[in-house]
Amino acid sequence: MFSTPRHTRSHHPRDLAAAHDARDRRAHHPDLTKLGGWKAMQKEGDLPEGRWDEERRWALRMGLTGADSIEDKSIPIFARGELPHYAGINTFLKAPYAEDVLEVAHYDATVLGIPFDGGTTYRPGTRFGPQGVRKISALYTPYNYEIGVDLREQMTLCDAGDVFTIPANLEKSFDQITRAVSHVASSGSFPIMIGGDHSIGFPCVRGIAEVTSKKIGIVHFDRHADIQEKDLDERMHTTPWFHATNMPNVPAKNLVQIGIGGWQVPREAVKVARERQTNIITMADVEAMGIDKTVEMALDMAWDGVDMVYMSFDIDSIDCGFVPGTGWPEPGGFLPREALALASGVAKEGLCGLELVEVSPPYDTSDITALMGTRVIVDVLGAMVSHGTLGKHKAMIDKPVQFPHGEFEGKRWSNPHPHKVGG
């Protein structure tokens, strides 16, 4: 099956005109051809499918020729690649696993899991967020009907696995996370971080801020402001933007916080937001202005005088009825459709990084929160691919870093300059 193209198209003008007539004749209603549904149906015909062919050829090489009774000769013995959706070793969207992290440089975008919930001040469990999102991401195809995008054909994606975080140590984990993000950002690949609680926002942005001399704006979707200096005496998940906007190339006036509200915004955070003049758009503001106007305003404010924009998406910005598996559930948030439209709208201008945080599988039901998180990521990628903005940030990474390969010295404790204990 895979050796025969699904449909063969002639580009002769006469045939194209005939095809157009045929399309028009398919209008069963005078307004049908004005609908997105009709346009999307036509658009799929223009998408390439070479990578899908390649993947199935590769699957047969890796997984061996299927049993004689199997009629579809693209089916191998051992499941490899996208199909079946319930089978396989589960990376994000079943993207190739970049076991050697130097390989991320060969991909347009890289997923990295950040399994860390040491910054959580209520429900824990987001250390399982990357696993949860990867697991349910397996049910997706790389194609989206409405926007007419096929991620497999139009971009390359890998999964670099997880960052080695240190449970119960925020600062060491932050240092590890910053290095991981710096590594991916330096390679030019678009970093996609799957948390983890929201404390990772600071080290993630720091990872990008450290490899560029340019300025970064942030669009932050959340019910919570997350901008107080400390919480419970530490830099918890309520604090990332205080520390991120302390960096000279991450101006607070370019921090746009969308969806903030309800009964869980500490007054301490509001004071900081006011002092630093961040931009807060509440749920009621979004409702009053509508999605398009909100996107326009958010883009204006985030991009004002900066060179690139980072997106932080807290899954709890969506009404908790849709996302039970999260650390601080709050009613009254976005409807899923609103959240996806806003995230795509902001992403279409291009981003320098995306983080998806606060998915907590132990509190989830039927994987719906993790599924919502998956959807945010693929919608953001889809928006950038369809607007040709994925990779736009590369030119801004002007201070790339390189970390040496580890050298194992035969013992577990090999720090030549250990801290003196009791001295």
Ligand SMILES: [Mn+2]
């Ligand atoms: Mn939140």
